[in-house]
Amino acid sequence: MPSAVLTRQFRRLWQPRKGLAIAEASVIGLVAAFSAVFLKVGSGALGAWRVHVSHLLPVWVALPLLGLAGGYLAGLLVERLAPEASGSGIPHVKATLANIPMKLSWRVAGIKLISAMIVIGAGMTLGRQGPTVQVGAGLAAGMSRLVPTSPDHRRQMVAAGAGAGLAAAFNAPLAGVLFIVEELLQDLSGMTLGTAIIASFIGGVVSRMLGGGNLLLNPQLTQYANSTITDIPVYLILGVLAGLLAALFNRGLLASIKLYRLLHLSLSLRVALAGLVSGIIVAILPDSFRDNTGLREFVIAGSVNVSVVAIAFLAQFILTLIAFGSGAPGGLFAPSLILGSCLGYLVGSLQSHFLGIGSPTTCALAGMGAFFSGVSKVPITAIVIVFEMTTDFNLVLPLMICSVTSYLVADKLLPGSLYDRILQLNGIDIQKQSSMEGVLTKLTAKSVMQPRVESLDAQMTVEEAVQAFARSHHRGFPVVDNGKLVGIIAQSDLLKVREKNLEIDTPLREVMTPKPVTVTLTHNLSNVLYLLDRYQISRLPVVEGRRLIGIITRADIIRAEADHLNCENPDKGPQPEPSYVVYQTRSPSIGRGRLLVPVANPDTAGILLDMAMAIARERHYEVECIQVILVSRHSSPTETPVNTTKSRRLLKQAETLGRKFQISVHTQIRVTHDVSQAILETIKERHIDLILMGWKGNTSTPGRIFGNVVDTVVRQASCDVVLVKFGKIKENYPNFNHWLIPMAGGPNAWAAIKLLPALMTLSKDPQIRLARVFHPSETTPDMSILEQAVKLLIRSRKIESPIMSIPIKAESVSEGVISLVNTVGYDVVVLGASREGMLQQAIKGNIPEAIASGVESTVILVRGSN
Template sequence: MVRIGKSIWNRFLRLLLRPKRLAIFEACLIGLVSGLAALLLAQSVGWLGGWRQQAAHLIPAYIALPLIGSLGGFLSGLIVDRLAPAASGSGMTEVKAVLANVPMPLNLRIALVKLVSATLVLAAGMPLGREGPTVQIGAALASQLTRWFPTSPDHRRQILAAGAGAGLAAAFNAPIAGVLFVVEELLQDVSGITLGTAILASFIASVVARISGSHNLDLDLHLVVSNTSFSAPEIPFYLLLGVLAGGLGVLFNRSILTSLTLYRRLNVSLPWRVGFAGLMTGIAFAALPDLFRDNAGLRELLLTGNADWQLVAIVFCVQFFLIVATYGSGAPGGLLIPSMVLGAALGYLVGVGEHQILGLSLATTYARVGMAAFFCAVARTPITAVIIVFEMTADFNLVLPLMIVSVTSYLIAELFEEGSLYDDLLEFKGIHLTKETTAQDPWTDLTASDVMQPRVETLPSRMRLEEALQAFSQSSHRTFPIVESGKLVGILTQKDIANLSVRGLNGENLVSDLMTPDPVRIDPEDTLAYVLHLLDRHDLSSLPVVEGRRLIGIITRSDIIRVEAAYLNNESLTEPNAERSHLIYQTRSPETGQGRILVPLSNPKTSLMLLEMAVAIAHDRNYEIECLQVIVVPKHHALAETPVKTAESQKLLKQASRLSQAWRVPMHTQIRVAHDLSGAILETLKERHIDLVVMGWKGSTTTPGRVFSRVVDTMIRQAACEVVLVKLSDSFEVAQSANRPSLERWLVPMAGGPNAQEAVRLLPALMSLSKAAQIRLFHVYDASEERKTDDAGLDTEAVLAAAAQFLKPHTNASILTTSVCADSVPAAVLSYAKQDQSDVIVLGASREGLLQQMQQGNIPAVISRQSTCTVILVRAS
């Protein structure tokens, strides 16, 4: 009963933790928590700021304001410096860096420190905004949530971006702007899951802010009466506003960087820097009119039209200087709201001029439009700038002016200096984000269906454990999916087998008694990043791929290595834009239904020997043969329009058919026209459900970065079946079928692992090519070893004996075993092959082995290149 309940609970968790379902759940939670955090920040700043205003009336302002400013700044800097240095500054740059996969801290600790320190700074009167802190708090809370509900790296980035968008939406009460800021500035991703999570989180955060009454940034509540209009004669003034905002925005960004540089040169600790900035701000505000002491009062002054232009000009200059000086100290606060205050002042001045000349619009209209212009010049997000002011004003008449000034401001700013202020701040911190940093990689581009192996070895749930043990001993796999009627019901691993006796089971029990029911599984559309996350999180070696409950494939860690290797070598695993090969000729024979061997034919001098080997294997396993001829045409020629000659190809295929008839092995033939040989072979593997590939190799390659050759390397890495690579000795190039060189003496180096075992299993079939064969099982060990062991740590003598015991009943060849001590495996194998006059060397090599670059080189490749005899390389599926 407990096991059934646990199974149901695990199934429920898997349903909840699917990427999309989990994203929706997390977006709702993040929106709610971010909205509450923004509300707490706003209420705290409002309460402490009100206390500061009262203190300025009870105590002389020239004492109260500098004292409160310096004390608040010092305490804020002390908290940040001691508890979370990453909480200094706006926080936007840190969030953007984390979203670009730069390793920077972002957690619950930073969120709490940012909340407290920003409250102290803003309540102390420093002219910074709360939107930067709310963005970092939202992203930090989202980051903490992804630690409690671990997900893939790509999913984590999307959730972090949603948290940042929710923080911005809560600060401005502008949910659409929150989403667009994520798309334009932070994540620069418009995928469905990103938009969905960002929209949901931003919407919920805005609802929380609106319900709570926290909309002190709204511009449509009681400040102005909406009487805006737009006419053609105003366009030059809006263009002028855009030009001024663009130029002054660049000056603002450069001034921020200069301020940061000057503070850095002072070599003073953060608490003293922020305390000094607070002191300077308090002194300035004590000497200026009361409206300077409250940012909300400044906005009201500019947006109600009750100020003369001289006062507004003073507002712009003083605020410009104080914002630059305060932010440069490292005080935790944002720059977007201050930039909007500057934009409002600049727009008001232009509006006064327009009203004096044309008398068409109020200066307050230009003030609201100027907010978007300066915002855009600083952040370089024209769409967000338009939407954020529109959402705050709810005035459709402002849309066209907003578009004009935002685009103009953006173009002017980019003309002088490319990139937003946040890009400059990241560069200042030594973080260089390039397109490559945020570019998509195979972990997000590829899905499970692109990489999985469609052919899966499975076991039935009603099989006895004794038979399952035999299946493990005869297979290279460490995991077997358990199926019933094609549906995945469990999984059995080597670890389960090791715990057989601990569980009180024996060979007479059934697989269903030992298997893990309802195992971790993936869907075909899951990204490779999610697959990699599950493999690491659950410490698995493979994952079954299912549609519903039907098993359709499996992904192993070897497949992940293959993908990464292809990516590092600039090879494409999937080429959606590449033209597929064209089938122009084919013949079909009766099918056995047991399996199929593919033989790509290219060199007529060696094709006959390759076919003999393939036919021998097919005869032994009751397989069919699929002969493939590929005619490669230049990539700039259309396959359907390029004339090709098939006479020689058909002649070669007919010779192959006669050979198969002599052995009574079914043979299918086909000719394809393709731009890429390896692509055509891979297509054939998939279309014809190939179980084994037998192909030749000339023995050398001049292509940099290749182990064997471009085509052979691709097959070994990507073919989802067994691969037999044959390098024939030079004597085969000139011999005829009647007097071909003998294949009597076979040397089989045993290095452990599944591929060496597969090579041994292949030998009985190949012995039909010999008259009086001799097989020597050979092992090389290091002199430093206390006992002779193979690569898998198994006793060499036992491995050799087991291989010999397997071969004896399956072949008439004489079987010998030899172990030698040597420093170099390739040198030992080559020396013994020459001494023993071996005709053939049979090697095993895994995908991983082919990707490793060791000092002595890739062992199979070195042996293949330097040996004068025939070399057969086997890679298991």
């Protein structure tokens, strides 16, 4: 069978099919049911223990302390392990289903489950239905990653998981399906509806079988639920009141979120504060207010005084605002039902007292649906939830009148979904960001481009350009002259050489395409795509002024769109806060590039800055000098006071050198949790071309070659990296006269060669030796690479001293270099790369560390950006 046929059959086998979707939806329903029951049992047990403790200890002590401790523990879990698990969780799920990249995973689901259990058990007036929606969606998202599926299939499974979570929490399968259609996905396609029905019904039924049915009301409480045509005006009044108060409730929730943010507290402290205040308030109230579920049924039963119900409504209203605004993991469904039942009971009691007709119980049940509808803006789901909880057809008419009226009034006063408004507070606008056009408008060239790009010099010959194409997989290169973009050359341009019978030593500028189309950092992807299509090209240089700082291709845009559709987030796990700039100076931006120098050691800072100035003079670069101050991860970089006196003293030294050599010097001091992160952020923000760092020459960190900071920078920096381990310092300065450059032809070796003309200015009488290490078994070593390097240095016309090439016979590179340096006494060893690249060699054999440890000379390690 041909391989192409086999490939097509394999792809068809792994494509999402109906059978796979149905099986996946069934498993999702089961898992959602188990998680909902676990949350119900766990929070119930913690709540019962809290009530028991409040009877053993003074209530003024027990409830506030338990609320404080539970809130802090839950907030800490969320803050450290899954920040996405804060709040209700429904806005997060809704954004994910709108194709906005937000994290949903098993880890998020697990932390949400545990933290919500602690928060509810600690006595905060939040519900467990919102969390189960996110838990079900998170479990479904994690499961959908186990097999190769399309983004649409993944969205369907996430929606099915959310519906199953709601159905399992309420034991209301129809409500789970309708909530998906009405609020989350707004999708009525066959596959979406089918998987949602399967997952929701399995979740609801299994949850009821496992004992998760405490939301089902006692039939004895609803047996007198009836209504007549004379009750319709009362239901309309109830609906209007529910809509007014629901709109006020939603505004209060948004104001509470904003108020907590003004406090500038961490999540754990905010939730702890909410738990403390909630405990104090509940301690003032009667004992019945310590059990939220019992309170709801107590109200519906009709055996409670009207004044108590009024107090219950006011207390629940305030306590929910306090708890929800803190970001505590809990939902609004249960509080909405309690508030609605209290409001309905009050209206029904007034009707019965003044008119002598009506049933407070019926109004209480209708009020549950009305308030729920006004808060969540899902009238159909509200009707079905209360109906499934009571299974009483007599309630359908009151529920419809109250729920629809409440929805219309609430939406008139506060248009739009509460969950959308919460997302907007977090800087997310679903309407703008959910469509692909929104994505293309939002993303800019800066966020998608490849920040470092291999370029060719305009002075190169056609022969050298052909060799560059042969060594690279790229089909085109930007052409620069003195750091400024002057053209672009593609493989097709090289055909001009043959067509025009040009010589191989023809300058590149004669065959390149001059004045190429470019974009800036602020161009959005819509503009980029237009230019690519308009000029029928596959890549666009990204420039700042005329300085080349990156390139963007069609593949980069496709990758960004795919990441968006798959809702991928590159940040996994808890991340340290970004570094914070506490001090900076700026000079005119007149250079062709930028060189970054992190200074930390005052003993070597002067020498390092001299090297930086030498490179900057030769390349016409600006110098960016940075000092990093490390603070504890338990404190925020933006809020930690630091002393910058010593740091500024080092930076002043750089500014003095800049004025001496007429080089633009920029300085900054950053406060951070991670030094390497601060350096990488600076490289990205300031578009750094080369970073020059000091290196002690060895590390005691297990699994590291150069050390934590340097290893991270070498691996992740998008620019050229130069590491310097200084040798013996005589008269406050190391010797830079005798230079040894081992070479084997890798790309980093050529980066080292290009660096030599600048470094030679530090030497009074430079003597350069290029060396190649070969095995003793090689009788005639290949010296062609050294010859090419010598020609390149001579052609630069910047090195006047003699350059020699020598072979080294040794069993290994490190042994040969160490032996030669110790025998001859070279002052500086510049390490480029082997054929595999220096970093790969370093990982395999620790060559730089071995050489640096084995010699007392200065060692310079060069890692190119390509």
